Amino acid sequence: MNLLDAFSIQRPLPNGESALITTSNLSSLALAEIVQEFQPNLTEYEDFYRHVHQNPELSGEESETASVVALHLRKLGFHVHTNIGGYGIAGVLQNGPGKTVLIRAELDALPILEQTGLPYKSNKRMIDRYGNERPVMHACGHDMNMAALLGAAALLKASEKRWTGTLIALFQPDEEETGGAQAMVDDGLYSKIPIPDVMLGQHVVPLKAGQVAVKSGPVLAAADSVNARIIGGPCDSINPQFCVDPISLAMRIIPQLQRYIQIGIGMKEDATVACWGFHAGIPGNDYVAYVDFLLDVKTIKPHVRQVALKLVEKKIREECRAANTPIEPVVNISVRAPLTSNDPAVTKTVRDVFHSYFGQDVVEMKVNKSCEDFSILGAIHNVPYAYWNFGGSANTEGEIATNHSPFFAPMIHPTLGAGIDAMALAVLASLAS
Ligand SMILES: [Zn+2]
Numbered sequence: 001m002n003l004l005d006a007f008s009i010q011r012p013l014p015n016g017e018s019a020l021i022t023t024s025n026l027s028s029l030a031l032a033e034i035v036q037e038f039q040p041n042l043t044e045y046e047d048f049y050r051h052v053h054q055n056p057e058l059s060g061e062e063s064e065t066a067s068v069v070a071l072h073l074r075k076l077g078f079h080v081h082t083n084i085g086g087y088g089i090a091g092v093l094q095n096g097p098g099k100t101v102l103i104r105a106e107l108d109a110l111p112i113l114e115q116t117g118l119p120y121k122s123n124k125r126m127i128d129r130y131g132n133e134r135p136v137m138h139a140c141g142h143d144m145n146m147a148a149l150l151g152a153a154a155l156l157k158a159s160e161k162r163w164t165g166t167l168i169a170l171f172q173p174d175e176e177e178t179g180g181a182q183a184m185v186d187d188g189l190y191s192k193i194p195i196p197d198v199m200l201g202q203h204v205v206p207l208k209a210g211q212v213a214v215k216s217g218p219v220l221a222a223a224d225s226v227n228a229r230i231i232g233g234p235c236d237s238i239n240p241q242f243c244v245d246p247i248s249l250a251m252r253i254i255p256q257l258q259r260y261i262q263i264g265i266g267m268k269e270d271a272t273v274a275c276w277g278f279h280a281g282i283p284g285n286d287y288v289a290y291v292d293f294l295l296d297v298k299t300i301k302p303h304v305r306q307v308a309l310k311l312v313e314k315k316i317r318e319e320c321r322a323a324n325t326p327i328e329p330v331v332n333i334s335v336r337a338p339l340t341s342n343d344p345a346v347t348k349t350v351r352d353v354f355h356s357y358f359g360q361d362v363v364e365m366k367v368n369k370s371c372e373d374f375s376i377l378g379a380i381h382n383v384p385y386a387y388w389n390f391g392g393s394a395n396t397e398g399e400i401a402t403n404h405s406p407f408f409a410p411m412i413h414p415t416l417g418a419g420i421d422a423m424a425l426a427v428l429a430s431l432a433s
Contacts, residue, residue, distance in 0.1 A: 028356035031428045035357070035421050038159040040151050045420070046412055048072070049147040050120040056109030056138045059174040060129045062087045065107045065146075069171050072150055076157045078169060081192045085183030089171040090193045093157060098165030101430050102196035102383070103423055104374060105149040106142040106175035111135060115406040140403045141204035144392060144410050146171065148202065148419025155424040165431040168193050170377070178223070178337040181376035190381070198346055198430045199385035201374045202423055206400045206408075207363070207391030209415045212354050212422050214388040215365035216347040218300050220340035223371040224309055226295040228316055229330040233289060244325050246291040247280050253319045254278075254293065257312055264311040271299045271308040272369060298369045302339065309333055337371035343384035346430065350386045353429035354422065361418075365389055370403070386426070390419045 048068070057065050066087035073080045078091030087107060111134035114122045124136045138144075153169045170193075174180030207213055230253075232246030257273045265271055277294035297312060299305040313331045320329045354362045365388060374387055392410025393400055401407035 027432060028353050028429070031353055031425055031432070032357045034159050034162050034428060035155065035424050038155045039417070040154040040158065040420070042151070042413075042417055042420075045147045045151040045154075045416055048150060049143055049412060049416060052143040052146060053118075053138050054120050054122055054124075056122050056124060056136045056143070057107070058111060058126055058128050058134065058136055059108040059176045059180070060086055061126065062107035062173045066171065066173070069107070069146065069150065073153065073169060076154055078153065078157070084189055084192065085180060085185070085187040086173040088173050088180065088184040088187070088189075090184075090189065091153065091169040092193055093153070093160070093167040093169070095160045095166065096164035098163075099197040099431050100166040100168065100194045101427050102168040102170055102193075102199045102377070103149055103152065103427060104170045104172055104199065104201045104377060105145040106140075106180070107146070107171050107173045108142060108176050108180070109136050109138045110140060110176055110404060112137040112139045112404070112406050114139070116409040118409055137406065139406060139408045140176065141392065141408065141410055142175070144204040144415060144419065145202065147416055148204075148390070148423055151416065151420035152423035152427065155420060156427055163428060163431055166194060167427060168196060172377070175373060178371065178373040181373040185377065185380060189377075195381045196378065196383050199374070199378045199383050200346075200350070200423065200426050200430065201372075201385065201387040202419065203387070203389055204392040204410050204415060204419065205389040206393040206396070206402050207389060208361075208393055208396050209391045209411050209413075210358075210418050211361045211363055211391040212358055212388055212418065213363045213365035213391075214342075214347060214351050214354060214386065215367070216342050216344045216351075218339055218341045218367055219365055219387060220367075220372050221298040221300055221337075221369045222302075222305050222339040223336040224297045224305070225334050225336045226297060226309070226312055227292070227332045227334070228295070229290050229292050230316070230320060231290045231325055231327040231329065234326050244323055245288065246325070247288055249319065249323050249325070250278070250280070250291040250293055253316055254295075256319075257295070257315060260315050261308045261311045265304050265307050269301065269304045271297065271304055273297050273308075273312060296336070298371065300339065300367060305339075337373050338375055338379070340372045340375050340387055342386045345433075346384045346386040349429045349433045350388065350426045353425045357421065357425055358418075388422070390422055391415065
């Protein structure tokens with residue numbers, strides 16, 4: 001859509017009147033001016049960040065965080081829907097004709113004991129949804145992602161006379177276990193809010209604070225769970241040494257899998273297999289009937305993913321057959337998170353506006369083996385998206401605490417301001433594209 005049709009940008013003149021920006025070259029400049037002119041009071045968002053950091057909540061249990069977010073969105077003038085797919089929030093700001101842009105942050109924290117030593121560190125413990133008492137920490141930086149998203153929402157509300165379209169500020173629960181996006185969709189998200197034309201997401205990482213990293217195409221891995229049960233036996237009490245022991249069999253299979261699939265997919269291709277769970281034996285029972293184990297398989301290329309998963313299952317079945325297990329193993333494969341792959345056109349729009357604002361601080365995002373369920377939010381409607389990183393580290397030399405470390409502590413400045421500006425710029429550019 002043409003800039004002038006959908007998005008009339010008025011550049012202020014010294015006498016208080018406005019002049020229409022008429023070239024696409026100037027449009028990036030105009031967007032930067034809007035961002036600078038309408039920047040929110042950072043103290044408010046810094047306070048929000050510290051409050052949420054000190055009061056983190058585990059996946060699926062984000063009730064207080066959601067309340068604080070909903071309250072703030074209402075105060076800003078958004079129409080707010082709550083309790084979508086758990087504690088999910090969607091704030092809608094309708095501002096005339098034009099595109100609909102959805103921006104997203106995550107509400108949940110991790111069961112990690114914080115060791116940052118920060119004055120606002122979390123001492124919180126809570127009972128998780130599985131009934132275990134756990135420490136809680138915003139060790140992934142979702143508190144910073146939320147503060148930046150709310151700040152961007154405030155900036156865009158304040159500048160609403162300078163753009164038209166619809167903005168949806170979405171706060172997703174249960175990201176860490178990658179269930180929240182699907183839960184929101186299944187709970188009728190799109191009966192409550194308009195289907196977006198574009199989705200935008202960002203995540204703080206240990207890049208240098210003030211930097212943003214963006215890339216077209218795949219940026220985060222696809223993750224699949226392989227749940228396997230190996231059944232041993234049959235045993236009798238006279239010759240128990242002849243029964244198939246599922247524990248030693250499973251312990252033999254698991255370490256072979258990485259090399260086995262690497263050979264199968266080719267040494268230049270990329271797939272990783274990790275064992276995330278292993279359970280065997282019931283107290284009081286004198287022989288072990290079966291072993292359950294959970295594997296996490298991560299890949300970047302869709303065809304490699306298919307082959308890798310087939311190979312994992314094949315190897316488990318072959319080894320069980322060779323060991324003469326009395327019953328075939330049970331192997332269930334399920335998607336934990338789809339590949340996150342940025343749309344080239346949306347990414348170009350975002351990257352161009354970032355270049356005009358952040359200059360040298362725009363870097364190429366590296367593909368990594370983290371995974372996300374962000375893309376699920378728009379999957380049923382094929383909504384194109386861009387997902388980028390923003391930096392939160394004072395330096396990038398030596399030992400740096402990464403996301404999910406008990407020492408992860410993004411510096412508030414300039415991280416927060418850069419996150420707010422990046423998201424607001426990306427929204428304005430997407431509305432105008
Ligand atoms: Zn995260």
